Amino acid sequence: METETEDLSRRSIGARRNPASQEAILDAAEAVLREGGIAGFSIEAVARRARAGKPTIYRWWPNRTALMLDVYTRFKNARAFPDTGTLRGDLVAFLDNQLLGFWKDSLCGTVYRAVIAEAQSDAGAEEALQAYQADRKQRALVLVERAKARGEVPQDVDAALIIDLVVAYAWHQLLVGHVAQSMGKVEAVVDTVLRGTPGYRA
Amino acid sequence: METETEDLSRRSIGARRNPASQEAILDAAEAVLREGGIAGFSIEAVARRARAGKPTIYRWWPNRTALMLDVYTRFKNARAFPDTGTLRGDLVAFLDNQLLGFWKDSLCGTVYRAVIAEAQSDAGAEEALQAYQADRKQRALVLVERAKARGEVPQDVDAALIIDLVVAYAWHQLLVGHVAQSMGKVEAVVDTVLRGTPGYRA
């Protein structure tokens, strides 16, 4: 990946989106993030790296957050939501694999930190992140719904609270830079939340 | 407050820090944040507003995060940690009063969001935030220690986990912009965490 060697002669291919450019830009964005971290990430830097014009980037991504989010989802799409048969197993896998474990790879964590940070000051970024979040949360709630169907938890349990607590824990660890240290506590977190859920039966 | 009316004659008072200037700068920083939000916050803008020279700001605050954190702590110092006699009461008050309720005032929340965001890209900011966090966490752990002394929870309970879960929930709600909506869930969150804590007796 991110070969950056198509330096020469990536010109227009006529009146349609050039996939090679999009790839090159995403590769460059990833490389810039990998090398300079969040602070070094700028549209300028990506354009330089990709040997692309800034307007080409702005044409397809309205702002840097959208671009970062695209880089992020390129990774994310590789990982599927778990289905272990028990709610505890699902949540442990969710936290361990989709959240903390995924972010432990420095780049993924870096990108997501950047996206969250950006969303605090940029309205467009906040919207993009909320849309992304809503989708993820919807899919996470399914884990609890399945548990309800299996009778592991009562029908009237607050599924959103369970997910929120788990996701919130992961975010917090990410944002204070303690992802690696916190991975040992995954089971304790899930157990605490489940024990605290009224009517839960292991 | 922030009258900004001592416009004239705030000169040097000798080879030492001029408290009037510091006040004026913090007032201006607060006003800029209040009016322009995080995105509009810049050292330039604060200097203009405070009728202060940029170097005066840089002399005392190494970066904008330090300045924002100072604005934040000016508010924070007003609120005391709770002591209600029960762990549940303490945690509810902590979450309700020190975290979510405190941030609900738009400015406090705005400032803290900005600080967290800044800490994701700036090393100095990260350090400053971590120092601040460590101190706050230390003081929050006391709530659990008192509960241990009272026999509400066993001696071997993981106090840090309890605090982390509560704080993490608050951060997450802050960062996704759901502070107001989440205040109704304060008791549910605390109850879930406490019920999930082995050996807890109400």
Add this chain to the structure above:
Amino acid sequence: METETEDLSRRSIGARRNPASQEAILDAAEAVLREGGIAGFSIEAVARRARAGKPTIYRWWPNRTALMLDVYTRFKNARAFPDTGTLRGDLVAFLDNQLLGFWKDSLCGTVYRAVIAEAQSDAGAEEALQAYQADRKQRALVLVERAKARGEVPQDVDAALIIDLVVAYAWHQLLVGHVAQSMGKVEAVVDTVLRGTPGYRA
């Protein structure tokens, strides 16, 4: 000239230098010099006046000296080297018209004084001035060469010395602020230098 009235809508005209911007910047530089003199001249002030971004100025002029020299040459190009038929006439015209008389217009003199001053401390400015000087001197030497061809002076006369003495006199008067007073002495200076040149015949 220097109308400064195209205030609005001077955007980019594509991937090439925008002549309108260059004109506006030179006009602004001239206006700033006219109003504030050398001391008030700064890139910042020119950018403000021209409604141009600082980087646009730095893109095309490496330093303020280069910009001032450009303002200067815009005037200079208007005046042609003299050809009166006699060396005395040429030198008088040169001193009277190209040097002192040209500088008497307050702005031209001001600009050239600034350029010379700048060249004393800035390496780039020194280089720029030397290049300009070398060109001017070359063209001034032609006056003497023509006189040699006419037999007014011997072939072995030190042409550079003649030009140097005349130019030096003008510089000195400029730099001590005596341009106006010295214009009455033009003929005396030229006569002294020519009488002192061995083999000169009027």
Add this chain to the structure above:
Amino acid sequence: METETEDLSRRSIGARRNPASQEAILDAAEAVLREGGIAGFSIEAVARRARAGKPTIYRWWPNRTALMLDVYTRFKNARAFPDTGTLRGDLVAFLDNQLLGFWKDSLCGTVYRAVIAEAQSDAGAEEALQAYQADRKQRALVLVERAKARGEVPQDVDAALIIDLVVAYAWHQLLVGHVAQSMGKVEAVVDTVLRGTPGYRA
């Protein structure tokens, strides 16, 4: 000289100028000029170097030009005006010893270039330089007056023109950085000027 070793304990000596401080400041100014050239010369730098407070400098020298001029005259005073018995000898010595030869020492030339440059933009500097110049010119005119008394030149000769031409030549060479190269032309310059003076008899 300029030992800079009285580092400690140079306090006030009562309600009068402390000569040690003045010496230290002049030494520091000289050292700063020697090391950083004109561009590196600033009141801040001198104060740092001299371990003196800025107000102490401003108390005794109204601006940097006055300070530079003081550094310059500290050297200058060492050299006496010549008296060789002939006007030609005097002028050659004047040009060779007081002007070009004096400036050839890099520091003296550097300082004087700086003073001249400063005088182009700063009113105070211009005044100071003019005062200095007037004094020097007065003393140089004496050379010609003595020649008149000896009958070398007629009484009605324009003494100022002779001095101006010689001084102007030296300035020009200084300002274009050709001091060293021009020293071989001293006699040619003086001879040209004198031959061009009506009624001059060697």
Add this chain to the structure above:
DNA sequence: TTATAACCGAGACGGTACGTCTAGTCTTTGT
């Protein structure tokens, strides 16, 4: 003998300008 006045070092103050960086927009040229 005691004030007092001017000096000294130090360094903070409000400012201005520096030269660099990035944002996001615009237009031309070339596929």
Add this chain to the structure above:
DNA sequence: ACAAAGACTAGACGTACCGTCTCGGTTATAA
């Protein structure tokens, strides 16, 4: 129609000096 390129306005960044001011302290001279 779209890509590439790069210029454009705009403005923040962090630094260096400017010249002024007040401080705390020192010391010679005037009262």
